[in-house]
Structures are given as C-alpha cells and as structure tokens.
Amino acid sequence: MSTHASHKKRTGLMDWLTTVDHKKIGILYLLSGGFFFLIGGLEAILMRIQLIKPENDFVSAEMFNQLLTMHGTTMIFLAAMPIIFAFMNAIVPLQIGARDVAFPYVNAVGFWLFFFGGVLLNMSWFLGGAPDAGWTAYAPLSTVSAGHGVDFYVLGLQIAGAGTLAGGINFLVTIINMRAPGMTFMRMPLFTWASFVTSGLILFAFPALTVGFFLLMFERVFGAHFFNADMGGNVLIWEHIFWIFGHPEVYILILPAFGIISEIVSTFSKKRLFGYSAMVFATVLIGFLGFMVWVHHMFTVGLGAVANSIFAVATMAIAIPTGVKIFNWIFTMWGGQIRFTAPMLFAVGFIPTFVMGGVTGVMLSVPAADYQYHDSYFVVAHFHYVIVGGLVLGLFAGLYYWYPRMFNRVLNDTLGKWNFWLFFIGFHLTFFPQHWLGLMGMPRRVFTYMSGQQLDTSNFVSTIGALLMGAGTIVLFINIIISASKKNIASADPWDGRTLEWAMPVPTPEYNFAQTPLVRGLDALYVEKTAGNGKMTPAEPVGEIHMPNGSILPFIMSVGMFISGFGFIYANWYAAGGGLGIVLITMFLRSVIDDHGYHIHKEEVEADIKGGRA
Amino acid sequence: MHADERLTDANFPDHPEKATLEGKNKFLGFWLFLGGETVLFATLFGTYLGLRNMHMDGPAGEEIFKLPMVFVATMLLLTSSLTSVYSVLAMKQNRVKAMQGWFIVTLILGLAFLGLEIYEFVEYVHEGHTFTSSAFGSAFYTLVGFHGGHVLFGCLWIATLLARNWNRGLTLVNAPKYYLFALYWHFVDVVWVFIFTVVYLMGKVG
C-alpha cells in the first residue's frame, strides 16, 4: 500500500506561495525583511530631516510619534528578525548537513504569519494613522492612545510574533535532531550555535510578549483594567512583561550577528576560530544572562536601590562573555591571511563599532548614572551602536557572504566596498554625536528641540550621517539589481569556505545533499580539503530521497489571521470570528488530509550527481 | 513498511510515538512548545498575583469563590489526566479499542470540566464579579479563561483525532499525535493544579 501522492510540480507565483523548502522560505524572509528594512530606513530619514534644525516643521508632532514608533517596531520585528530568519533558513540546515528543517510546513506557517502581521501593522498608515506610543507601548499612553494605531500595533505584532515563535521551535528541533552523522554539538559552526541559542531565547521570551499583547488588546478592545490605576490596575506590569521579553530580544538579535561574524572572520583569515569552545560557552552564557537583566531598562521606574543594584551587577556580568568574543575574533585574525573582501570589511567594521556599543552598555548599567542617561539620546546612541553597528553590519556581512549560496550569483565587490564605507562613515556620523546630545540634556523621542540649547550642531551632523547611511543602502540595492541583471553565476565555493554550506554545487539541489555527509571535525569542509579529496565523504549510499509536499494552507491560514486581526481592531466580531474560523478550518484540513510527501528516485539523484547538479 | 500502515503486534515498536524521525521531531518540538506555554502561563500568573487584591468596589475572591464546586472541577480534570494515561498505556500495547475508550472518557471529563467552569463564571457575573469590574476581575478571567481555552482546544483536538483515525488502528503517523495530545492534556492539568492553589486556595485563605 502506498499513499504517497505523486509530486505536483508548481511553478511561478504558486510555487512561492506554497513552498515548504527552507531555501525558498529563506529567500522570502530576506525579500520581505529587506522591504520592511527600506520602509524603516525611510522612517528614520524622515525623522532625521525633522531634527536637522531646531523648531523644524517638516513633520507634525503626531506624525513624528508615529514615525518613531513604526521605525523601532518595523526595524526590530519586521526587518532585523526576518533577515536573521532568512539566514537561519538558508544556511543552518546546510551547515549541519540536513536535507530539510524539522517542520517544513510549520516553517511556511511561520513565514506567512510574520508577513501578514507586518502587512497588517503597516496598513495603519493608510487607515487613520500608525501607532504612536513608542515601540515599547508603555501603558497608559498606549491604552489611552486615540484612534486604532495601537490596535494595529498589538494585532499586527501578535500575529507576526506567533510566526516567530513557530520558527524558533522549528530551528531548535532541527538543530537537535537533524544533524548529519559526526556533526556533534561541539563541531557545529558558530552561526548554527548562535541560531540555536537565539531560537531558545525566542521560545522563552516571546510567550511573555504574547501575554503582554493579549492584556493590552483586552484593555483596549474589551475594557479590561490591567493598566488602569483607577480600577486597581498597575502600569508597571506592562513594563515588566515588555522588558522580560524585550531584553532577551536584544540578544535574539545580536547573537546571530556574532555567529555570522565568527564564520566570516574565520574564513577570510584562513584560520579556525580561536577559542571555539569558549565562543560556544560565551554564546550560551550571554543567552542565559539575557533573561536576568531586564530591570536595567527600568532603573528610573522607582523599584528601589536593591533591585537596581542586583540588576546592575548582572548586567555588568554580560560584558565578560562578550569581551571574550571580541578577543577571540581578534586572535582568530592574528597570524592569519586576512583578505579584505566586502563581507570581511563589514565583519571588520563590526568589531570596533560593537565594542563601542558594548562599553556604553556597561556605562548604562550603572543605575545612579543611568538616572542621567536614561531616555536621553545617549541611550539612542548606545542601542544603535549595538543594533546597527552590531546587528546590521553583521547582516550586511552575511548577505555579501552567503549571497552566492542563496542566489547563485555574486555581488560586486567594489560596489560592496562603496556600500560599506558610505554606510560605516554615515553610521558613525549619525550616532556618535548622539552620545553628546544625550549627555548635554536632550531627551529621546522628541519631535523638535528649541534653539539656544547648544544642541544644533550635533543634530545637524547626525542628520547628514543618516543621509549617508541611506546612500550606502541604495548602493547595496544597485548592487543587487546589477547582479540580478547579469549572468554571473557564482562558483560553488567562492570564498574557499570551511563549513558544510559550501560543500554542494550551485544552485543548491532541492534535497541539499545527494548523500548525507559524514562530518569528521570542526570546519567539516576544511577538514576534507586538507585531509581528504576536498569533498565530503558520504555517510550513506545514494538512495531515494523523501521530500515534503508544498501546501497553500499556511498562506490561507495567515490570511485568516490577517482578517481576524482586522476584525479585532475594528471590533467587528464577524470578521474576527470568521478569520479565526478560517484558521481553525485550515488546521482541521491539515490534520485530516494525509500528506506524506513524495520521493525523488535514486535514478534522478544519480543523474544529478553525474551532471554535477548534486 | 510505510509510516501510515496499520501496526500489528508483530512489528509494533517499543515507542511508536518516536519510531520515525517525524515522530521524534514532533515529540521534541512539542516538549519545547510546552516550555513556551509555561512562560505564557507564568506571565499570566504573575499578572494575576500582582492584581488579585485589586477588586475595588466588586467582590473579593474570598467572598465569591465556591471551593466545593471548584474542587469537583479539579477532580474531573485530574481524573481525565489519569484516563489519558490509561489511553497511552493501551496505545503502547497496541490495544486500539481500549485506547479509544479511555480517550473518550478523557474527552467527556474535559467537557464536564468546561461546563462547570462556564456555570461558575455565570454565577460570578451575577454576583458582580466581571471582566471589567476591576483589575482583579480582568486578571482572574484572563488567567482562568486562558486555561479554559486550552481545555476547549484540547477537546476539539482529541475529538478530531479520534474521528479521523477511528478505523485506522495505530500507525507510525497517528501514534505520535495521540501521544502529543496526552502530553498536552497533562500540561493543561498541571496548570490547573496551580490555578486551584494560587487562585482559589490562596484566594480563600486571604
């Protein structure tokens, strides 16, 4: 008895809507994350133009608050995290020698939920105004905010967050269960390790935010009183919940960047990572400590000296594993053969920038001094050094590094260097003066400032820097367009890679590995290059390969959530219930329709191997 | 052997829920999911503990909680956890009818629990303890309601699972599903034990 359905080959749009292939989902994440990155960047530039001179009236106060809220929210939830997921999807299964992720279907659900959540949130621009209470949405400002802006924030992010949680569980199981023979935990590339820890953080941090969003939604839509002091509510509950999620979120963002930098520094220095086990241990430790420091976002809330001191010392402790990482990167390059390609330039630019963000982080951990820094531009400077100077430079580095693997083409290296220098110089011009602005008394999240406070020059420089960053980003997009229009097919291993993602031809076969590879050490491909024939030793004979079928259900399910989100926003219970009904029906269909995937026959695989396609 | 073939006593594996890679993945993934659910309920408990004395003009917990009724509900749910254990034991011995029977008992007990909970909520609303009467009201209904929602989802899940696989016996595809449901049900049960303690007992004691 065989119920294996014959494989329906879908093409074009339908293929992308139904795909469960982690490589394609990675590309979908990258495209939509990139799109939201542009929107978030545009919002930032509009804000900087408003602040180029004192008492400017380029945008209104209300518009500015919407811009600052959407800039933060978009960049973190809709740009940074999806691009991280893009690389996790595209690279992690390859790095561990797997044919797929553990739950391909859930993977697709995760992507489409994120996508429709992001679209829902951005619909607010056209439907009466975006959320305006900051990405932190502190109650009661968020609960009394007029219009539907904050409702879009709550529902949009709730839906996107559910997708992220699904993705996190998927990668945990993938990394634990699907590693190739010989790929022990302590042989996993650092990016895979970082993805593993990040997924763990997602699993334990996002449910707190889920609850927070439910409470906020109940308060706004159903008249609950969690944050209404007149009815016994307490606004600090929101702050705690938000930061119990929010601080791990910072590490969810930065750890994958650490992973990317580790891969690139090692590859372009032609050296194995210095102190690999210390790097792994530091990654895990940072993830663990990330859950015990949330109160450092709340030093001025009035929790008392005891709480503030405990969380101050815990925060300082994080500097230690982070420092270990910095020194290990420098000593990986020590004695190496450093090639300054575009990805390496970004990685090299990352190191000092991130260190500067790190040291201001330690300064901020001192509560008594933080009373001065808190909610000033000093904080804005600090977290942009960490998130842009750290994460975004890491993501750019990863993009240039893995672009050949993801898109079978190379990006132009010269344009890449232009991209780097414009962005890097623009970045420091934008954010370095903001340290002084904060110390000189400028609060953050202000739509304007009066003249005569000696804040004008630094603000002007900062805006010029932001425009340069924008120019750098435009160069990146030109580079992408040029590479897409030319037929410069990449080689399979353009950087003389050390890890498994470079061990198969381009384009990557849909089953990744014709034969599951046998891993014989850290830097599995490098081991074979020096001790073998330069190819991975197979761990199994050529055989039938089982693949999952695509499905349109994840897309439909997410459309259902999207409709339901609208329903809750406008208190239209038919739409809310109908949307949830669609979700339940797709879940029901998924569980009653037997779908066992399909097989790629041995002969096809053999033909691929012979033709150099696998 | 294909994963969806009916298992016989001859080819029955020791752990049918973990006999395939898919099964192993689901098994691990679900445990992790329950880890996330733990954080979710921990956050709800935290919120409730922060607001449980804020009943304002409405009735306080100790005035309205009806321990005998809640105790019956607790017994129903605890028993249903036990019957789901019997189901899994039967599953591991390939006794399909017994497994189905015990799951049906589990389902009925779950529905009875839900019925009691709804009755309880209606009573409270009549006594002026509503979702919007105070911060305590909001926190109470959110915490207990989230749990109730989980019970309801569990009931829908096992009903679908049983109906779909009624005549198929046990296979390597459906065995993990039964097993995961049982895991879920135990989790929901454990959460209830905490609710019974934190909300009702602590509420009564003061």
Next chain:
Amino acid sequence: MINNEKVGFYEVMRKWLQKGRLLSLIAMLAILLTGCGDPTLSTLVPQGDVADKQFQLMLISISIMILVLVVVFVLYFFVLIKFRKKAGDDSMPEQVEGNHMLEILWTAIPILLLIILAVPTVMRTFEFDADAKPSKNELSLKVTGHQYWWEFEYPKEELITSQELVLPVDTKVHVELTTADVIHSFWIPSLAGKTDTNPGDGSKNYMWFDTGSKEAVYKGKCAELCGASHALMDFKVKVVSKEEYKAWVSGFKKASASTGDADGQKVFEKNCLSCHAVGEKGGNTGPNLTGFGEKEKIAGIMDHSKANLKKWIKDPQEYKPGNEMPKLPLSDEEVDAVADYLMELKLQ
C-alpha cells in the same frame, strides 16, 4: 547632605584613584567633557551634590571603558595591518585552537575592572535612594506631571505653582512624584537624573536633589514619551538666594487676583478660571497662573511676551499639539484684555 560615613568612603575612593594611573586619564576626560553643552542643561556641567556625583560616576566608568577601548583598538589595528594577505602568499596559516593563558587573562581582567566599577555603582545607587521621602525639616515638593505641563506643590508652604520651580540655593529638596494622566519623567539634567511619575497611589516615586551653590535658571525636561507634545514639556528651575526664596513664598501667598485691569479680569474669570487658578480662586485642571507676569516662558516653551501670549490663547493646539487647553471663542479684544491682565499678574 549625606552622612559622614559615605563621604569618608568616597574620599578613600578618590585618593585611591588619584594614586592609580587612572588619574591622568580622568583628569584629561574631565577637561574634555566639562563645559560641554548648555550650562543650564548639560549633565556635563553638573551643579549640586547629586549631579556632581553622577558626573563623577560617568568619569569613572568612561575612564575604565576607554582603557578597554584602547587595548582592543591597539590589538585590532595591529592585527589588521600585520596580518593582511600579501600578494602571492598562498601559504596556509597555522590553525590555532586557542590559548588557555590568554583566555583566562581576558576573562579575569574584565572581571576585575567591573568589580572596580560595581563598588561606587552600588554605593551611589543606595545613596540616592536613601531618605528621598519628604522630611519635616527640609524642603519638600510634590511634582505632578500633566500632558504637557508640570504642577509643583510646596506642601509645607501650602502653595501650588506650575512650570517654574523656585528654590533656594544649597538646599536638599525632597520630591514626591506622581502623574495626572500618563507616565512622565522628571529631569533637571544640571541638578539630578530623572525619575518617572507613575499613575496610581501605589506607584508613587520619591527622589531628592541638591540645588547647588549657584543662582541660575536651569532647564527641566520630560524624559518619557507622553504624547504628541512630549518634546515641549519643558520647565524651569530658578535657584535663587535664600532671602529671595523667602520673599517669593510670602509674595506668592499674598498674591491677589486683581491687578486693576477689571476688563481683563472679567474675561479671565468667565472663561479661564474653571481650569486655571490665580491666588486663592480657580480650578486645578490647568496650570496655576499666580504671578504669571513674572514667568520665564509661556506654556513652558514660548518667550514671555504679550504678543506670544495672545498667539497662545488664540490657538493653543498650534503651539502644543494635543494639549488639553481648548481654543476658546474669544474676540480679539477679549484676547487682548486677558493677555494684558495676565501679564500684569505679579507677586508683591
């Protein structure tokens, strides 16, 4: 201001630092940083005990951090220059696994540096938290944040003013903070760090600061996003001599609502008094306007002139979007009269 034991410990710290090699660095930094920014706004030009100590903490932490930066940057640039790939050199570098000695070193040294930083951190955090609640013998304030203005109550002096604090020099001020609506944050960068104003009696906050020895007008800010005009929620802190302060208090308490401008007063009483108090009479949903004629700013942000005042009365939303003051249907003559009246409101 603070008890002697703590001063003693601080002196020990200071001496220790003076002996250490951090001294020259701190001195250099102090020169570099001090004097940066508007002297009535910048945290880098601290006045009074609290801001001073916060500035010192900044210097200590920046010094330690610059030490770290220098070490990292020297290593970094050395490596980048020394180990770039030379043309034609295709040799494979030695694959080093790690080095236990080095790794222990760069774990242990940061721990030491952080301990050095943690000691004054914890000390100061407790110091600023101690005896913040209102005390009988010292000056106490009740600060209430409103969208988008500040209400200042002097409970012992039994007076309520708005937007502009008047305080005597060299005085420790105890502050109780609360809000009438959303969360704000009370910040006078020159004098002390900020503290949030939380809604609800259960979440009241307390802080203290010292007014310093200089007579000056310091700028105050709201530091927590509180709505559209968050950026415009400025206030002033006038630090005056102790005699002037006493005179201000007694003048304020004697202040009367009549200025001789009967027309303006009539318009005011008819249209404004339900929200704004002057002297004994009036509501408290808007800023108290007693002594308005002597204020530094209108609505906290505009220069103090009759022309600006008229603009403000005619359209408050134009200058402070989202604030609670309605645009009243006043004729030009009425606006003119009420502006005249308000500009005449002076303390005796």
